[in-house]
Amino acid sequence: MTNYFNSLSLRDQLAQLGTCRFMQSEEFSEGINVLKNKKIVIVGCGAQGLNQGLNMRDSGLDITYALREDAIKDERQSFKNASSNNFKVGTYEEFIPSADLVINLTPDKQHTSVIKKIVPLIKKGAALSYSHGFNIVEEGMKIREDITVIMVAPKCPGSEVREEYKRGFGVPTLIAVHPENDPEGKGYDWAKAYAFATGGHRAGVLDSSFVAEVKSDLMGEQTILCGVLQTGSILSFDKMVAEGVEPAYAAKLIQYGWETITEALKHGGITNMMDRLSNPAKIKAAEISEELKTIMRPLFQKHMDDIISGAFSTRMMKDWDNDDKELLEWRAATENTAFEKTDATAEEISEQEYFDKGLLLVAFVKSGVELAFETMVEAGIIAESAYYESLHETPLIANTIARKKLYEMNRIISDTAEYGCYLFDHSCKPLIKDYINNLESGLIGKAYGTKDSGVDNKKLIKVNASIRKHPVEIIGEELREAMTEMKKIHV
Ligand SMILES: NC(=O)C1=CN([C@@H]2O[C@H](COP(=O)(O)OP(=O)(O)OC[C@H]3O[C@@H](n4cnc5c(N)ncnc54)[C@H](OP(=O)(O)O)[C@@H]3O)[C@@H](O)[C@H]2O)C=CC1
Ligand SMILES: CC[C@](O)(C(C)=O)C(=O)O
Ligand SMILES: [Mg+2]
């Protein structure tokens, strides 16, 4: 198999990379109709499998789970997830031949072997769906020509797919039809109905391509969404402890700090997050963010270049063939960091205190979101998609760190995201360590600028303007407004 993206002409590469259209609510007026009474079989019942299935069933679709035989015989977690939620569970041979739509929600690493097993069982003219295009785009998997191949990719962890649906809303979702596999021209309508059933249409759906999804998803998860949060956690913790902050306090400030400060992003982007700081702290955070951007830009660009060229996927697939040597070493190293090993204090930290004593965390978020957005857009990814993969999803990943630190984040995200996160972290830490350690003390763990809260007017005006005029803020305002409108319509 050869990398599908690399097999395309430059013209087609650019066209597919730039395919991304924000869909209007009216386009979902048919709801789930085309999938009603169709047999839908989900393969795998993990993070995405279980939560998408629950939403789709609640939306009125007929969902069953096909698991590998051992999972059923040994009553593994996937079997428990499905059966304890009263879904019918069977083997591939039992369920796949009668399915109209087969949804592959197994880990990316397993896709080639899973696809080779299930495709021969899929009936003529049925459809196959993914929630990430790695297998098609990076591995170049070719699917039988009579099968329609679609993608419905929620831009967030599986747990949030369910939580948002239960709140009467949904999560932003990207849909696509593989241009090589749409023999009956039904792919688009089926993908729309599927996104509707998960609740995605209430939050915003991008009509996109497999290529655009893969390249943007990999970039977001490696850099701001997981990589920067991991590097920022480890270095900020070490700096605080070196400056004499009580380790248990430092652990809590970081574990819950990301969640608290990025909650401000959800409501009003970087502008609102920065507005939660005092004026001197805002100016300082903006300065550090700019310096971090200068140092980290080449690393972000390298990740983007390696994702586009396929060098990243080649390296990760080599590790798959090498029994996950790198992944397992990096996972163990993460578990052994002082941050992971230090229990958080029971001491109360107020919401504002996370901002007042978390200036460095705010600078990490600002620099990471802006850099990820800028780097994706420069590479040809459309702004809407770059926004979802940078600013929008950061609070959702921060929630996982609040639950059980980096361990939980890396457990919840996909295997591909976990590998990419460690890869970034292991380059980023050595790159910025000296810069962070040499920063003046008191930027994290202590309130900044409390002795003199005065600032230079001109400086403040300049900083405010540069925050507000950043392109991630412009598109963010538009998309958040659309999401609010959708909430009004649907809740
Ligand atoms: N994690 C996330 O939040 C997101 C994931 N995605 C995408 O969704 C897809 C699913 O990812 P995710 O939910 O993280 O996956 P999980 O790791 O949570 O899925 C595990 C499921 O896959 C099954 N499985 C594992 N190995 C095999 C195998 N060799 N053969 C058959 N079944 C297997 C497991 O069953 P068993 O009990 O048999 O091991 C289990 O049901 C991926 O394409 C991913 O990129 C997209 C957006 C976000
Ligand atoms: C951020 C990681 C992710 O892309 C996701 C939850 O969206 C994944 O692959 O898990
Ligand atoms: Mg993702």
Ligand SMILES: [Mg+2]
């Ligand atoms: Mg991903």
